[in-house]
Amino acid sequence: MLTRLEIRNYTLIDHLELDFGPGFSTLTGETGAGKSILIDALGLLLGDRARLDLIRTGASRAELSAAFDLRDLPAVAHWLADEGLDDGDSCQLRRVLQRDGGSRMTLNGRMVTAQTLRILGPMLLEIHGQHAHQSLLQNAAQRALLDRIGGHDALLAEVNHAYTALREILDARSRIDQSAGNGAAQADWLQAQISELQAHTPQTAEWSALVAEHKRHAHGERLLSLAQATLDRLAGEDAPTVPALQQAHRDMAEACRLDPTLNEVALLLEQALIPAQEAERALAHYLADAQVDPERLAWLENRIADYHQLSRKHQCAPEDLPEVQERLSRELEELEHQAERHAELEAQEAAARSTYARAAERLSAARRETATHLATQIEAQVRVLGLPHAQVDFSVAPQADRLSPNGYDRVEITLSMNPGQPLKPLARVASGGELSRIALAIAVVATHHAPAGCMIFDEVDAGVGGAVAALIGQRLSDLATYRQVLCVTHQAQVAAYAQQHYRVAKEVLDAQTRTRVVPLTESEAIEELARMLGGQTITERARAHARELRAQALQSAAASSSPSGTV
Missing domain, CATH: 3.40.50.300 (P-loop containing nucleotide triphosphate hydrolases)
Incomplete structure (x- = not known):
């Protein structure tokens, strides 16, 4: 309001x-x-x-x-x-x-x-x-009026459901028909793309691992230098940290026997010593295994370059190449089974058209029945309102070739203002x-x-x-x-x-x-x-x-x- x-x-x-x-x-x-x-x-x-x-x-x-x-x-x-x-x-x-x-x-x-x-x-x-919003002149509004007064909601829902199912089948057939003319060429192209991807064998999660490993190898000498320097500070000859913590812990353990109030300090030194020793061992293992490998670095750079080349070609992120390969494989499989799929869709289309036609006809019959009563009521009201010779009709004209979520009827209010006029x-x-x-x-x-x-x-x-x-x-x-x-x-x-x-x-x-x-x-x-x-x-x-x-x-x-x- x-x-x-x-x-x-x-x-x-x-x-x-x-x-x-x-x-x-x-x-x-x-x-x-x-x-x-x-x-x-x-x-x-x-x-x-x-x-x-x-x-x-x-x-x-x-x-x-x-x-x-x-x-x-x-x-x-x-x-x-x-x-x-x-x-x-x-x-x-x-x-x-x-x-x-x-x-x-x-x-x-x-x-x-x-x-x-x-x-x-x-x-x-x-x-x-004589202004805008005269929706009454539109066929869609006239059809909606007829359906609303006739209470056709359930029939409309049935037609809409049948239309949606049929439309999906028709769209699938259209895609197959469009590719039928160049099916062989499309299959060859897909096979070439898949073969190229298979030759490089991109793997799920490999890209992130490659990037991380390449970063380590590209900065190998710096990493070794930093690791060795840290190890020297922990256990080297010049003021090593771990031996100093060990001696401090022994001293404090003796002190605690003389004064138990120092137990908390001893505990703190012990808690500092343990991770320092673990860090010393971890760095020693790292330096023992780590080495600068130019050949591995070169292989990583070539592998990453392959990923970049393929990702540019397929217009995707490098990490998405395995998914692209899977999609292309599915497309090739669908293309190889195109004839079977086409025959299957033909049968589905015939059934879907039959379902749609039955639903649309039930809706059309309901509309014709409602139209007869509604036209009579509207005509009686119009004649009272100063149009004594008016004739009103609701034309419900089925159009069998028409596909619409609202059925195949063209609904139109028709009118004659004077006797003898159509x-x-x-x-x-x-x-x-x-x-x-x-x-x-x-x-x-x-x-x-x-x-x-x-x-x-x-x-x-x-x-x-x-x-x-x-x-x-x-x-x-x-x-x-x-x-x-x-x-x-x-x-x-x-x-x-x-x-x-x-x-x-x-x-x-x-x-x-x-x-x-x-x-x-x-x-x-x-x-x-x-x-x-x-x-x-x-x-x-x-x-x-x-x-x-x-x-x-x-x-x-x-x-x-x-x-x-x-x-």
Whole structure:
């Protein structure tokens, strides 16, 4: 649910803060006052392309922000959590447009791209009218609507599973087919590479051992010198450490017999003597075995050079050469058994296609059954909403050669607005106002199958009279029982049903034009309804008519929300 919208320096708005509640809210005002500015601002927050001329004249930047309550939108909360963008039960969107052409977008305080907002947008808002986000015109959205209302989740999962299995087999066959033409040449090349590697026999963990041994041999003379010098200090002729420690330990042992308080000192000398003696023996063994071997050093350098040459050739680290040899051996083995694998995949493909076809046909049959009932319900609602001759159908056309995780059906809403006219795709028939009414009819039919987000209707009542407008208002009010609804309207009969009423107006102050939006009290809403009914000059008769209209709307809304009321 949209809870707050804040705008600074955007077109004619210098500063605006609006709070929204649940239920049905309406925006009214004279033509040109800027009612659609708010919807355009929401579009920008959801990733629409920005223009520099949207920044208010004289300002260096425009700032837009919106807040949403996600407590009734668990799918959105889960998506945000998966993307690492969650912030509890709320969602905060912010966008800054810079005069120099920069644009910065954040979601819950984290920088995001416009593409991220375009993915999130339809989950938060549905905007219907002559604006963006008219997802209803897209075949994918129409198919998703049919599946959602029909409860086809299990069938969709079955088709998706069958599609994934078939796709893997087709990809494997494609790889084999691509290599079939040059299979012999590829086998010869692989064998040559493997033979070269086998000739050098790179071994697992050998590289690190080679590097360590080479380091010892390359610095052999220095190592011997340092070892001999250390041994001389421990046991040599000039002030040797080990004999000195031995004598000190003997002296202290005699002293301890005379004064036991020196036992701790004697122990410390003993603890120092033991590792010194061990170091002496270890160095003696090291010097006895160590030698400078030019031939071994030369062999190590050649072996390391082989590793470097092969690693450059195979574009890998030297220590990874054994793994490369193993991989090439597997590829050669697969190539040698290619014919057998191809026949095996052919059999698997036939079985997988059959499994996919059966699952897709079950889904298609369910869709056709749902389409029949859904088209009838939508058509009945559309006719009530001022399109008395409309015919609605859901076309479910199987395309046998099509492979898709959603089945092989092309789902399309078709419409005829006038008697004798053929059914045509929705996008080619409906105008902006008609599309909004069709969207409203669908929303009413699908209200129990849709997320409890926000729906925005822009002039859904365009081109209709008072009686139809009242029916539209009633449907919007009914829909708002389940979802938050925001409607831009010029019809008092629609606005009368709103639980929250906002008036949009332009004013000129200090030679500057500004658009402001004011939430109305009940008495102010009656005055606005009277203006919508009677024009600029508001008469007592218009006020009486407005009060009557409001009373009828409240009574109708109360009846619809009662147990006996229907949507």
